[in-house]
Amino acid sequence: MTTTATAPAHIDHYIDCRLDDRDAQHRSEVYNPATGQVTGLVALGTAADVDATVRAAAEAFETWSVTPPHIRARILFRFRDLVERETDRLAAIITAEHGKVLDDAKGEIVRGLEVVEFACGIPQQLKGEFSENVARAVDAVSLRQPLGVVAGISPFNFPAMVPMWMFPVALACGNTFVMKPSEKDPTLSVELAKLLAEAGLPKGVFNVVHGDKTAVDALLAHDDVEAVSFVGSTPIAEYVHKTASANGKRVQALGGAKNHMLVMPDADLDQTVAALMGAAYGSAGERCMAISVAVPVGEETANALRERLIAALADLKVGPGTEDGVEMGPLVTKAHRDKVAGYLDVGTEEGAELVVDGRQTPFPGHEGGFFIGGSLFDHVTPDMRIYREEIFGPVLAMVRAQSFTEALKLVNDHEFGNGTAIFTADGNTARTFLAKVKAGMVGVNVPIPVPMAFHSFGGWKRSLFGDHHVHGPEGVRFYTRYKTATTRWPNDSQVRAEFAMPTHS
Numbered sequence: 001m002t003t004t005a006t007a008p009a010h011i012d013h014y015i016d017c018r019l020d021d022r023d024a025q026h027r028s029e030v031y032n033p034a035t036g037q038v039t040g041l042v043a044l045g046t047a048a049d050v051d052a053t054v055r056a057a058a059e060a061f062e063t064w065s066v067t068p069p070h071i072r073a074r075i076l077f078r079f080r081d082l083v084e085r086e087t088d089r090l091a092a093i094i095t096a097e098h099g100k101v102l103d104d105a106k107g108e109i110v111r112g113l114e115v116v117e118f119a120c121g122i123p124q125q126l127k128g129e130f131s132e133n134v135a136r137a138v139d140a141v142s143l144r145q146p147l148g149v150v151a152g153i154s155p156f157n158f159p160a161m162v163p164m165w166m167f168p169v170a171l172a173c174g175n176t177f178v179m180k181p182s183e184k185d186p187t188l189s190v191e192l193a194k195l196l197a198e199a200g201l202p203k204g205v206f207n208v209v210h211g212d213k214t215a216v217d218a219l220l221a222h223d224d225v226e227a228v229s230f231v232g233s234t235p236i237a238e239y240v241h242k243t244a245s246a247n248g249k250r251v252q253a254l255g256g257a258k259n260h261m262l263v264m265p266d267a268d269l270d271q272t273v274a275a276l277m278g279a280a281y282g283s284a285g286e287r288c289m290a291i292s293v294a295v296p297v298g299e300e301t302a303n304a305l306r307e308r309l310i311a312a313l314a315d316l317k318v319g320p321g322t323e324d325g326v327e328m329g330p331l332v333t334k335a336h337r338d339k340v341a342g343y344l345d346v347g348t349e350e351g352a353e354l355v356v357d358g359r360q361t362p363f364p365g366h367e368g369g370f371f372i373g374g375s376l377f378d379h380v381t382p383d384m385r386i387y388r389e390e391i392f393g394p395v396l397a398m399v400r401a402q403s404f405t406e407a408l409k410l411v412n413d414h415e416f417g418n419g420t421a422i423f424t425a426d427g428n429t430a431r432t433f434l435a436k437v438k439a440g441m442v443g444v445n446v447p448i449p450v451p452m453a454f455h456s457f458g459g460w461k462r463s464l465f466g467d468h469h470v471h472g473p474e475g476v477r478f479y480t481r482y483k484t485a486t487t488r489w490p491n492d493s494q495v496r497a498e499f500a501m502p503t504h505s
Helices: 047-064 069-085 087-097 102-119 161-172 187-198 213-221 234-246 269-285 299-315 334-350 404-413 427-436 472-478
Strands: 009-011 013-015 018-020 027-032 037-043 129-135 138-146 149-153 176-180 206-208 225-231 250-254 259-263 291-296 353-356 375-378 395-398 419-423 441-444 480-488
Touching: 013 047, 013 187, 027 087, 037 087, 047 149, 047 176, 047 206, 047 213, 069 087, 069 102, 069 161, 069 187, 087 102, 087 187, 102 161, 149 161, 149 213, 161 176, 161 187, 161 225, 161 472, 176 213, 187 206, 213 225, 213 234, 225 234, 234 250, 259 269, 259 404, 269 291, 269 299, 269 395, 269 419, 291 299, 291 404, 299 353, 299 375, 299 395, 334 353, 334 395, 404 427, 419 427, 427 441, 472 480
Parallel strands: 009 037, 149 176, 149 225, 176 206, 225 250, 259 291, 259 419, 291 395, 375 395, 419 441
Antiparallel strands: 013 018, 013 206, 027 037, 129 138, 138 480, 353 375
């Protein structure tokens, strides 16, 4: 029997509520990370493609921006219901292109929907303020108004959640949106665009343009793009912030991380290890909120944590994300798998102890996939590259500290300040940590402290470029301009010129 290979699907732009390849001259391969096979060919947009997409969004802004907020919210309500209906199908797409296990993919969709639910309350968020009689017969009112066309540039690791951090709030505020997803797993953004159209979103309000640096640069330079939201590595976040800002755009650019978990001597080690395993190795460590550094305080704590982690890693089930019981899937591409594996050599050369080497994990029947097992370093020091740099893979580094003060200093001295956590039974220690740690998101006995949608997400230091965090109240402020009006209606009283600064007395 002859088996015919399925031809890779073409993944095209989505402009004005229709798929549009614009005679794509260049395409990039999309892989199934569990098999290593090419499953799709995504169009790589040119500057002309970006211009066409932005023009469609600019035209749609004229009517969408004056659509009453409660009508915009109703469309998002319907979109929420449609995504919930399609969760299994969407999660399967995520797993097929990213590699994460199905439960993780479904969880990502749920966290994205929480932002949609927040955005559905936009009429309350957009309520202005009114002051009567700030002077005789003079009133003042404040307004929040949409910016125009805004763009989102999202990473490969959360093809559903990160776009939904951006566009629901932007759309609810009255902006139109251009989404540039990662070319590594681009299908999900197009599927979300189709569901938005099914929910009643007018054409041109949400568009998807695929591409690489060419498309990104075109968005950053386009005169009609008012704001850019970005999530990715720190070097690219810094580039996006610098370039878009130089072109007069508002920018929120979230960068890399090296998230520490402090383990105090009084921590419950069973709970700590369970939390640390999920936080370090969930989604194969491809999370900006992954815990990549464990900081046990005291040698006794460190030795006990080490032994429990070794045992837990021996039981970690790694394989295709569609298989029952699998806890960790493959990495997104072969190049990224090889990069992560290279860090294991780097750490060993620098003098760290490679306690568990994920390269030795066997994957019978899945040799073509981009797999690597969970890895553990001990006796890591702050001067090592594996400590300083974001590996973005299933590699956990243990840095031993002799006191709480030393452990806190490790976190505060690192160039990244995205998230951090402390596991302890002592309230005073936790309170001191929360007050003094230099990071944007903090967990107390919570390993991955991603804020709920009605709060805002973002780090400190070189984990965030720009003044606004994403979603929640910060998202509303980012996607709107503040306007204050002072009004007086003429009457029959005498009016004379005033040349001094008005004092409203």
